[in-house]
Amino acid sequence: MNPVVGLDVAKGESQVQAFLDKKKPYKRSFKVAHTIEGLESLHQYLREIENITGIRPPVVLESTGHYHTPIVQYFEERSYLLIIVNPLISYRAKSSSLRKVKTDLIDARHLCELYYKEDLEPYKKRGIQLLNLRNLSRQHANITGIYVQTKLQFQAVLDQVFPEYRGVFGHALYMAVRCAIRDCRKKKTTDEIIPRNKRLREFYDKKREEGKPFKVAVIACANKLLQWIYALLQNNSTFQDLT
Structure with missing residues (x-):
């Protein structure tokens, strides 16, 4: 025999379905609450299956965020084999069925059938x-x-509200950044760049050193310029180009 127990986990409760072997469901499906009493009754149910088959049944359930955490913790402490299935895998298996029915009872049964069809990996504690x-x-x-x-x-x-906003202010900001980061001299006498705005030039050089293309670095400078303008207006202060 190859027993398995499928759990369709929901908030605060789970639907339980067991199989003693492939295509051999055991008893009727039922619900258990995620309480100490409910998990103890489920544990008793698993031991009942173990007594019949002589094999400790693995527990198959879908990953449901944090709803399955109490079940995993309870049965992990009791050394049960847990298989947590990715919902995409179980959904794909259910989609192959001709009957598109969605109930907790059928979902728990599907998890058991999936155990016999697929090569599922055991749960590894992270x-x-x-x-x-x-x-x-x-x-x-x-x-x-x-x-x-x-x-x-x-x-x-x-x-x-302002359809031409991008055309007007986008070009203006782009030209403002270009003027701020370029050399302020009409004729360069040294290789050193003396920008009109030292802080903005430093920020531009930093972005270029990070591997950003020219256009991306200029857009980043435009965003930085907008942040500075907003801060100046908010604090009613003047810009100081200190490096």
Whole structure:
């Protein structure tokens, strides 16, 4: 025999379905709560299957963010083999079915069938540093998405209110940066560059040293210039070109 237990995990509870072997479901599917009592009853159910088959059944479940954490922690402490399936893999397997039915009971059954069809890898516990890095990366991606969406919405409104804004101010900023970073002398007597704006030239040189192309570096300087202008207006102060 080759037993397996499939769990369709949701918030606070899971749907359970067990197979004693391929195409041999065991009893009816049921739900358990993610509480000490609920997990203990599920543990008793797994031991019942182990007594029948003589084999400790692996537990297959989908990755569901943090909802599956209590189950993983509980059965990991009891040395059960856990298989956490990527939702894309289980979705692809369910999509091949002719009957497009979505219920917790059927999903738990699909996970058991997936265990017999696919060569699934066991769950490997990740270190706390890797988990923290993953969470930070997700938060960074979310914040970046919000920032990009806000910028696009602002540009859409600006195009309606001031259609020629980019043509007027974009060219003006570009020329302002070009004038600020180039040599201020009409005729160069030395190889040293004496820019009109030393701070902006330093920023430009820094971007170029980072490997940025000329146009990208100039756009970065234009953004920096806008930040300086905003800060000066906000603080009601004057610009000092100190290096």
